[in-house]
Amino acid sequence: MTAADVSRGRGRPRDPRTDQAILRAALELFTEHGHAGTSIEQIARRAGVGKLTVYRRWANKDELIAAAVESARGEIPNPGPEELADLSYAEISQVIVDALPVSARTLAEPGYRAMLAQVFGSSVTHPGVMAAFWQNHLLPRRHTAHLALSRAVEEGVLPAETDIEALIDMAVGAVVYRLLRPDPPEADELLEYLRTVYAQAGMIPRQ
Amino acid sequence: MTAADVSRGRGRPRDPRTDQAILRAALELFTEHGHAGTSIEQIARRAGVGKLTVYRRWANKDELIAAAVESARGEIPNPGPEELADLSYAEISQVIVDALPVSARTLAEPGYRAMLAQVFGSSVTHPGVMAAFWQNHLLPRRHTAHLALSRAVEEGVLPAETDIEALIDMAVGAVVYRLLRPDPPEADELLEYLRTVYAQAGMIPRQ
Structure with missing residues (x-):
């Protein structure tokens, strides 16, 4: 259980493969459609997870896209x-x-x-x-x-x-x-x- | 009647105020929503003209947005x-x-x-x-x-x-x-x- 899980009050350990799938989906959608053309819902769907799974990790779209950009370089x-x-x-x-x-x-x-x-x-x-x-x-x-x-x-x-x-x-x-x-x-x-x-x-x- | 009108086979003289209104609408929408988030239909609506009036002047969205960007500087x-x-x-x-x-x-x-x-x-x-x-x-x-x-x-x-x-x-x-x-x-x-x-x-x- 990471500090981020604790601070959000969640008990389940995070699967790094889920993080990777979400970041990859966010990066692809942002690259294709830009910030305005991308939603958390689309990212969750492409990553094959629920919206709550995304929000458990990143507070909003800005944070998630910033993390996805970060992961690209x-x-x-x-x-x-x-x-x-x-x-x-x-x-x-x-x-x-x-x-x-x-x-x-x-x-x-x-x-x-x-x-x-x-x-x-x-x-x-x-x-x-x-x-x-x-x-x-x-x-x-x-x-x-x-x-x-x-x-x-x-x-x-x-x-x-x-x-x-x-x-x-x-x-x-x-x-x-x-x-x-x-x-x-x-x-x-x-x-x-x-x-x-x-x-x-x-x-x-x-x- | 301009050369552009003749080349498109249209007879009516162009009203420069209409050109200006279309360019202004295209620039605003492009600035707000980007290329992907802007359509000729939205531009025509904001300029208060029909889609055909736009297509009589510019062959496609790329040309129109390029002309609008041109007009801004x-x-x-x-x-x-x-x-x-x-x-x-x-x-x-x-x-x-x-x-x-x-x-x-x-x-x-x-x-x-x-x-x-x-x-x-x-x-x-x-x-x-x-x-x-x-x-x-x-x-x-x-x-x-x-x-x-x-x-x-x-x-x-x-x-x-x-x-x-x-x-x-x-x-x-x-x-x-x-x-x-x-x-x-x-x-x-x-x-x-x-x-x-x-x-x-x-x-x-x-x-």
């Missing part, structure tokens, strides 16, 4: 800032370079791109999903990028007047924008693009 | 590349700086932000709207940015190895990303943000 690596804190620019940027192929493969998957479009598409009408995506997915990666760019400034690779936060927005923004533009990239093309943008931002050295 | 200035072709980096970047306050005001409007979210949100499920937005709205602005950055490289303001296309993606991407993040900016904050990002990209000098 487990593959993208991100070393924690603690692991990187004492490293040089060359060492941190090497860690970033090493992580790029797996990131490119995940980001270039049609399903990921479709999900990303729905996250951005629902950002104004249903800001909860974007807020969760921001907090859980983007912020930790911003910390890594911030560390790399701070070292680059300290070591004189980038000029002292560099606006680090703006540069991070520019690198992340370019990748999102490239993924949602007409003519989406294949994984190898996206890997090349990530290298180009990260190098232009100064997060990694030019090849 | 008339305020954002963009000098043509011809006007700028013979200017120096200082002159071109001054033109860009002068255009920023109007751009910031338009982009920061809640309605514009909501529309932008739907354009990006429908980019995978209904790529026609994004393709039109790309062609009509973004490409002409990329030409201006390209000219400014080319001059910056020629005049030694930016290093010779600058990747101009990547830098443009980064500047545009950062602005889109800033608009659709949680905690959207007011017009004056967005103006400051545009200045920071454009300066970091080298499109305008640092203040």
Whole structure:
């Protein structure tokens, strides 16, 4: 019995396969139809469970969709800032370079791109999903990028007047924008693009 | 009688007020409910016209929504590349700086932000709207940015190895990303943000 079960006053232990089935159904429906086009009832039906089984786990649609989005990007690596804190620019940027192929493969998957479009598409009408995506997915990666760019400034690779936060927005923004533009990239093309943008931002050295 | 009427084999002259009413209704419904949540029937009803009146003007929903999105961003200035072709980096970047306050005001409007979210949100499920937005709205602005950055490289303001296309993606991407993040900016904050990002990209000098 998990803490979440106790806090909701339920006694039965949770079956992780049920959680997975619900998250998968929520992710599929959100990706296909967006936040507004998806209901808890449809999610429960596709997962083969009752609505109460869903509500026992997630308080509302926002929380469930945020968790489903969260579950979709487990593959993208991100070393924690603690692991990187004492490293040089060359060492941190090497860690970033090493992580790029797996990131490119995940980001270039049609399903990921479709999900990303729905996250951005629902950002104004249903800001909860974007807020969760921001907090859980983007912020930790911003910390890594911030560390790399701070070292680059300290070591004189980038000029002292560099606006680090703006540069991070520019690198992340370019990748999102490239993924949602007409003519989406294949994984190898996206890997090349990530290298180009990260190098232009100064997060990694030019090849 | 316009060329479009003739090509569709209709004899009656078009009333521009009807066009406006249809475009306004299409923009409102698309902004509120997205591409999938909007039908030609709903648009016609909100505009107070019959479905045939809509189909006489636009062949399908994609074309109509693209035209509606087009009509929403008339305020954002963009000098043509011809006007700028013979200017120096200082002159071109001054033109860009002068255009920023109007751009910031338009982009920061809640309605514009909501529309932008739907354009990006429908980019995978209904790529026609994004393709039109790309062609009509973004490409002409990329030409201006390209000219400014080319001059910056020629005049030694930016290093010779600058990747101009990547830098443009980064500047545009950062602005889109800033608009659709949680905690959207007011017009004056967005103006400051545009200045920071454009300066970091080298499109305008640092203040």
